[in-house]
Amino acid sequence: MLHTDTLQPVDLDELVSPGYFKDTDKIDLYVRRNPSEADPNNPNSPVQITTKDIKGAGCEIPLSVQSDIKHVSQFGLKEVWVGGKAGGHNRWEHSRGAYNAGLIWLKVLEADNRVKDHCMRWPADTWEKIRALVGTALLLHDYGHLPFAHLLNEVLETINWLPSAAKWAGLEAAVLQHRLVGEPLKHTWKALLDEIIKPKADRPLYSDDVCSIIKDLILGAHGVPWMQAIVNSPVDADKIDYIRFDSGFLTSTEYPIRPRILEEKPTQWLTEFLNDQWVNHAGLLCLHGRSAIAAADLWRERMFLYDRFYLSPEVRLPERMAFEIVQQFVIHATMSGDFVQTLKEESLRSYPEQVETKKGERIMPIEEKYQTIRDIMLHLQKKIRDEKREFPLLEWMMQKLEQYKGIDKGYKELLGRCFSSLSALESGTTKLPQVVKRSLVQEPLLLERSDCKRAMEVLRPLQHTYCREALIDIVQMPRVLSAPRRWHTGFGRHDKPGMDYSILVPDGPVSTWAPKSRAIRPLTDECVKELRHPFCRVTVIAPERADSAQADYVWDRVRSALLEANLGLVEGIKELR
């Protein structure tokens, strides 16, 4: 039973992001004004947004939910690997950043009358309701993240443990659907319904419906295209905020790359993006001229960050080490009742114990395992209570694995070497380039993106065989347009472009978009083809032993296994399609 205090909504001041409102309570956005809405005496007047607008959107998030979001790192410890501190950036910081960006966006659309009345559909038929629904969805969009966030998703994906609810948007979607219907948020749905939506509604609506609307918005299934575009689309407020933050973060580290969208104020790019942007008669978000160019800048920057930072071999190296520890923990904590007993956490139950309670019931193994690991991680999340984020939890997992007798000693030594490297990074006694030098074997191998899944299957037995010596890491660069649900045209392996009908952009490839281009066609993979990084990267990591003959041998075996499987290695730029 939750204590009543934890169900209290967060203080309204907590909703204002210092990333957007640093030492100020108002922002002026000098966007090109709608001639019919501009002040005739001052046609270039800015759209002004204040902290009052941010606080007054009617979003009530319980303290307990804020706390759960706050204790998960935004980066999955990447900050620690590159020499920063994990505490500075958590999922709540990012969620309220996305919320602020979303409300600024809505304010411009509203103040400039860029959305036709008939495009505001029941139950979101007034700006007040739209702000509350979009704002709540943005504040909760990361509520599905468990400790280690994307790393945990990857762990489950590689062992095929993701449940059916994760089909569209991964583990976070499955967990989110579970948490949105939980006790702490019941009051939030009721408050939204009673205070914002119901008073001016002429049709009945229930708390569950409000929960469904928020869920659909977060998962990309909402029926109003322009609202959906703000919450979850290729240019949503989530991406706008994390690219803003990560770009700023990189400049404070010794990491060798610098972002290209480097802003003094977070509203610089946003102002460009909100120029020439309209919602058309069908409710589609039209990125005309400068808005489309700014969106292209964002996509270019996102791909750059994925290639050179999030999924770069240097950052992946410690990530892969942490991955191995987390994966071993997850497998044993789920499958072994004996291992769970060694954890000395009374409320935890392993998968066989869960099944025992369902005597005679038919089970779906993947769903059961997912529920087991979800409950375990939700329980362990309580261990994250300080600015070190998930690192103490990783350390605890490592200890438990070391103590467990059911794991090979030679393999434990590899895990030990992994953890000592990570520990040295965390304490600052070693820098990332040193760890890379000692652990990265030769150079990464590049493959075409479409071969990634096959490469994983080909290398799976090799990883098992050489798991005492090395870790094999396979990462796939993301699509330029990352949206959960899309329509596809064409057939076949390579020719299957996706389409985002909710957003219109100028005709032609992205490099031909100009300030006066009109948005006339749906956003597709074809438009942004030039920005693609269509490859996956295979890296061999031998913790602390990159120079050993064994490490070189494993690298050779990986390369020859890929070649034997007829997977085309991209070893010269000309071969890259």
Place this chain on the structure above:
Amino acid sequence: MITYGVGYKLEHVNSDKQELQDGFKITFTYVVSFDERDGFVRLPRTYHFALPSVDGFILERLGASETRGLFGGVENQRQKLYSEACERAIGEVLTITLCEILGAGESDKPTSVIIFGPALPKVVGRFAHLRPPVNYNILWVCPKPFPEWIAERANEVLLFPPYSSSVNDTEGWEDEPLVVSFEYTPPDSNTPSVVQHLQMWPDTQRVDDRLLSGYAWAEAKFANRAFLPREIPIAAGQVQHHQDNPFEGGREEKWRTVKKDYKPLGFEVEGGGQLRSGSPRIGVDGWSIKWNKSKNKQAAEETKV
């Protein structure tokens, strides 16, 4: 030597209720023997599994020329999903079993885990992910022809990878297969079995004639009179017993003996009294089983039909 024998049986369950999809169930257990001293039988468990729904319709697209699949080998979406679900479920129950064995095991002592049936890739992958200690020798033994007792309608042709004709012919070069497969005919037997060995580590004990002949092989009537390590017929017998005579009393003991007068599928085990109340060898209540090779063999002879 500590030897575990693992047995499981998969049965199809057709639902007579409209709202329920067809499914299947797996009953499984294991038996452990400590040299010639004592051993235990784990209470069998039955897990019920649902089949995934098959999306869409099965089309007769090439009704005038297609290959229907007289001997299998032709892809059928429904059968593929069914096989996938069953193989995954077998992987689950065997992984749970191995985890229990690893959790209860005595460190560093040479231990064999012998599983009845073929080494399915989904099982191999799951076992490999557990990174079992090097002193655990994990083997699959499956007589030829494939005993239908394990899973009716199974397709023997597809169950085994190409394998060597004998244990002496398994040295590879360069490739490092996780599983080495070969044919083995135990002494006193004419029925060969396919033995598959998980070679997880470079220092995993290699399987050779000496190791294999060190197991106590006993005839199993239910498996076409093939000779199998004795722990397997007992485990299989317990599985069958569990299915034939579901226990309807109170809470069953997790570890127990086989009834003295019970002949599990043509193989008898002499039961002894309770070993020690509260603290048996592997940490839970149980009974000892006295192994008696000659008597077992004699009993097996007697029960031949």
